[in-house]
Amino acid sequence: MAKEPVRVLVTGAAGQIGYALVPMIARGVMLGADQPVILHMLDIPPAAEALNGVKMELVDAAFPLLKGVVATTDVVEACTGVNVAVMVGGFPRKEGMERKDVMSKNVSIYKSQASALEQHAAPNCKVLVVANPANTNALILKEFAPSIPAKNITCLTRLDHNRALGQISEKLNVQVSDVKNVIIWGNHSSTQYPDVNHATVTTPSGEKPVRELVKDDAWLNGEFITTVQQRGAAIIKARKLSSALSAASAACDHIRDWVLGTPEGTWVSMGVYSDGSYNAPAGVIYSFPVTCKNGEWTIVQGLAIDEFSRKKLDSTGAELTEEKELAYSCLS
Numbered sequence: 367m368a369k370e371p372v373r374v375l376v377t378g379a380a381g382q383i384g385y386a387l388v389p390m391i392a393r394g395v396m397l398g399a400d401q402p403v404i405l406h407m408l409d410i411p412p413a414a415e416a417l418n419g420v421k422m423e424l425v426d427a428a429f430p431l432l433k434g435v436v437a438t439t440d441v442v443e444a445c446t447g448v449n450v451a452v453m454v455g456g457f458p459r460k461e462g463m464e465r466k467d468v469m470s471k472n473v474s475i476y477k478s479q480a481s482a483l484e485q486h487a488a489p490n491c492k493v494l495v496v497a498n499p500a501n502t503n504a505l506i507l508k509e510f511a512p513s514i515p516a517k518n519i520t521c522l523t524r525l526d527h528n529r530a531l532g533q534i535s536e537k538l539n540v541q542v543s544d545v546k547n548v549i550i551w552g553n554h555s556s557t558q559y560p561d562v563n564h565a566t567v568t569t570p571s572g573e574k575p576v577r578e579l580v581k582d583d584a585w586l587n588g589e590f591i592t593t594v595q596q597r598g599a600a601i602i603k604a605r606k607l608s609s610a611l612s613a614a615s616a617a618c619d620h621i622r623d624w625v626l627g628t629p630e631g632t633w634v635s636m637g638v639y640s641d642g643s644y645n646a647p648a649g650v651i652y653s654f655p656v657t658c659k660n661g662e663w664t665i666v667q668g669l670a671i672d673e674f675s676r677k678k679l680d681s682t683g684a685e686l687t688e689e690k691e692l693a694y695s696c697l698s
């Protein structure tokens with residue numbers, strides 16, 4: 367029997383990530399090849415015509431799984447009945463800007479959209495915040511939507527996770543699908559800590575630690591980390607626009623693994639409401655290694671954290687605490 371359609375909200379749908387993301391969702395990349403979807407697309411009035419153009423293209427693409435499209439500038443209409451909300455709407459960082467620079471523009475959007483989601487989304491709606499500063503926007507959304515369970519509000523660090531997998535795969539000249547269990551700790555910003563201490567590669571003679579295969583701690587503790595931390599800025603410099611296809615693909619990976627589960631023995635990175643695990647600050651949205659099952663994420667516990675890593679976990683945590691204060695000062 368055919369499944370009931372799932373309603374997926376994409377805010378900022380007329381923007382560049384939106385344009386890459388909606389066809390992926392309509393093709394089943396996010397929720398599975400047998401899962402019909404109804405797309406809810408929100409943007410602001412100046413983008414209404416472009417949004418309508420995206421709707422026209424979705425119709426023209428004749429996606430078999432796409433059972434309906436709502437394209438609107440009305441936040442209540444957009445949020446009504448949605449089961450998954452991917453929050454991309456906001457202002458992107460331009461060359462030379464830090465994420466903090468987009469803070470004041472974006473956190474107020476997340477405060478106002480929090481109440482619309484709280485009042486009109488389906489119960490148990492899963493929320494993924496992509497727009498920057500992603501962790502702090504997600505925190506503001508959580509704080510101003512108190513009836514949505516905190517565990518349902520997450521932010522995207524899967525792009526950073528995938529970037530780390532990509533760098534290791536290039537360094538070792540192995541398939542990216544054979545590399546797993548990197549971790550992105552903390553903020554989706556240049557203080558994030560891409561950690562390979564528990565990462566492995568599947569080889570013909572079994573699973574091997576990344577450190578053992580790379581045999582270059584200086585690279586792993588230096589250039590590898592900064593390349594992943596600065597990749598967003600490198601893409602902006604090269605494209606004069608921020609990453610879009612990789613961000614859209616990572617958003618699909620994030621929701622797919624959350625809803626359908628992570629493979630046995632594999633974890634992924636998600637920005638989730640911190641309970642203070644690994645002595646990260648509690649009460650911020652911090653990226654941890656998680657496994658997912660039955661639609662719920664769980665932080666992987668008990669991983670050894672060496673002194674080098676400890677400092678990095680602490681400094682990205684400190685930045686998140688600072689961003690939280692800054693966000694509140696922007697809202698007051």
Ligand code: NAD
Nearest residue numbers: 378380381382383409455456457458459496497498525613
């Ligand atoms: P974009 O400017 O192309 O698109 C953003 C869209 O949001 C625009 O169409 C704009 O009209 C719309 N918008 C603005 N305010 C809105 C509101 N209140 N409600 C609904 N829509 C609104 O930007 P983009 O390149 O698609 O990037 C979107 C966001 O994602 C940016 O904040 C960017 O920095 C962030 N980003 C995050 C990651 C990540 O890994 N977390 C990766 C890439 C980009």
Ligand code: LMR
Nearest residue numbers: 459498597598599608609
């Ligand atoms: C990215 O990581 O590509 C995005 O967050 C865009 C940015 O501002 O870095």
